[in-house]
Amino acid sequence: MEKAFKNLLKSKLAYLTNHKLLLAVSGGVDSVVLTYLCHAAKLDFSIAHCNFHLREGACDEDETFVKNLAEKLNVDFYVEQFNTNKYAEEQGVSTQMAARDLRYNWFNELRFRNQFEYILTAHHANDDLETFFINLIRGTGLEGLSGIKEVNNAIVRPLLGFSRSRIEVYAEANNIEWREDYTNAETKYIRNKIRHHLVPMLEEMNPKFLESFLKTQSHLRENEALVEDYLSLLYPKIISKSAYGYNLDINYLKKIPNTPAVLYQLLKTFDFTEWDDVYNLLNAQPGKVLFSKTHRLVKDREYLILTERNQIEDKVYKITKNDEFAMLPMGTFSFNKVEEIVEKNKNCIYVNPDKLNYPLTVRKWQNGDYFYPFGMKGKKKISDYFKDKKLSLPEKENTWLLCSGNEIVWVINMRADRRFAITSPRQEIVKITCNP
């Protein structure tokens, strides 16, 4: 049986021959067995070990063990020290998440720096099974039950089809030494409970449970793939890129079946949680807004507009009297004295320099702002002006104002204020241009 296991693995590893590999080795039985199998298969690999400093002493002993293994097999050894608890605290994530982030970030760094083609990890079928139950117990979706893929981008998990016990039997039969696996404290209780109580109970009811489970997961992955295929068909029909983010076509969304499920799939990576509210947004008043931790969804007339939250800035830029040019995020300004008004377009205004109060400022619109629109009578609230122009919320937010003191000179690239306009032909004229 151990020979069969080795041969199976050998054929699985065959396609990795002549590729430069990075092997993630914790020192546990799984990764040590994988190391020996890669060595036996004469693969070109280096070893990477993360020291998460989560257990007094034991972590350092793990590190030494893996270092000695690398020396024994005469392969390159990379090691990195992490302050996992500090990172977890800073990022506000669990220790487990922190360790995963740190681990994969470092692996990727190593990969690019040293041109490794694949990263090999020793995940096996029981890991997948335990993750299935952890997710199920917490509540999850299809993606939480369908398991990880054996090959996903540059990460390869050759042991994924094999059980922990099969790997341990092989290790013992071949006198392979390993360090007892360390599961971090947070998930230790729940993972151990699954491993030692739940799974044995399921295996009592079906001795071939793990085998059935692998088939079940492969069915689930197939379904997941079909959902992906369907969304790839829908995506270009629903979503278009706009200047400020993405537009989702409301009419199309209403036309298709299972709209809430489609909305969930399209937006699930943007941290929304109140999915009923997201769905109800389709029929809400234009202007209604929903926030996630990172994103914002605005109901406009024909679209739901998705933008990043951090795109909304409230900076104020200054332009002094000496500036002939100013390169600002919303465009490049130029200030020129001209003899007469020759060309009129959205990108320029002509003003009376005597009225300007330097330094000028460029800022976003605020509630309560008003101006005296050129070509109209009286004063007007900026918000009403936006409403007349039927601007969407992101369009409003991305409109800048050129101000002189507290007075608005120009709703930039839209409309001048008549208080600064040229009223007599003998006046000095300054042409202000903003090219977005």
Place this chain on the structure above:
Amino acid sequence: MEKAFKNLLKSKLAYLTNHKLLLAVSGGVDSVVLTYLCHAAKLDFSIAHCNFHLREGACDEDETFVKNLAEKLNVDFYVEQFNTNKYAEEQGVSTQMAARDLRYNWFNELRFRNQFEYILTAHHANDDLETFFINLIRGTGLEGLSGIKEVNNAIVRPLLGFSRSRIEVYAEANNIEWREDYTNAETKYIRNKIRHHLVPMLEEMNPKFLESFLKTQSHLRENEALVEDYLSLLYPKIISKSAYGYNLDINYLKKIPNTPAVLYQLLKTFDFTEWDDVYNLLNAQPGKVLFSKTHRLVKDREYLILTERNQIEDKVYKITKNDEFAMLPMGTFSFNKVEEIVEKNKNCIYVNPDKLNYPLTVRKWQNGDYFYPFGMKGKKKISDYFKDKKLSLPEKENTWLLCSGNEIVWVINMRADRRFAITSPRQEIVKITCNP
């Protein structure tokens, strides 16, 4: 809490007011509670009870209990006796499957006979949870994990969102009597193990496990619905109806992503089991065939042809000398003496009656059959003739031969045999017509 439960249920049942309902009542706590709630909500319902005769005496006591309940509430009572074990044996299914079949067949019969609009059953969240684990333990797909729908066609399960314990608390608080639930012997062990050991363990790890689980299942059902939507898009592009069954477009199947998953979804209801073989059929030699218990899949040039297995018949029909007409499954035959050959088409031949050896027979093609095709030299195997015409296997199988003794007179509606042809103008002529 009990009041809240009743109110929740009341709002759930509201839409059933003024509909004629059939309530499936076993006598267990779930169905008895549902009965009282329907009564309190003043719904128009009758009670149906199945006596499966699976336990000595106890089944009859259940029946009496439910009958008394119906009398007490003054509603119509239907009961049916089943020989479940006998049915299970005859159909080669488990007792559980047998009971389910018998139950739903009878309910549907009652529904149509008495114009019930909905059938109500008392399935609750724990039933669904237990079924999830039974399927998971055995190995399943998304459909085995996503649970049953609260409303599915005419069947409504108003208790599906509630736990067993919540229903029991309500029953006790309201002094409702019930009969202890009976789970049939086969699944008793596994269902009890799940109920009394597995689920409590999961609830220990997450006290709100059942609640999370209901959300998980609703996510799974959403994914299932999206897969269905995707398949509805693909269906008309891949599948077309043919005279003998369904044609699946091989080129289209090869063009889309995740072909094996799509093939599985399209064909899963036709009892195939060797899915790798089904997938490999796409690239097999034309003529290659796969069988399921009920269906057959044939690789033709451009299509996989799906037909029912029982469509292939090997009957032999006789036509006597006196028959002027014969209505047979493949068409209507007529035999007429004519003066001359006037009209030639696929549906008729002209033969020399002296050569015919009555009774004529009409039968399917057999291996080794040959004939002397009219208009060609020499004799030809029927199989070679079919090959030249590039007939698919179902087309071959649905071709009939008109025979005189052992000799083929006509490959019906295709080609006459020249041995029976008119060779001299003074001969008697019989026109044989077959209108399919």
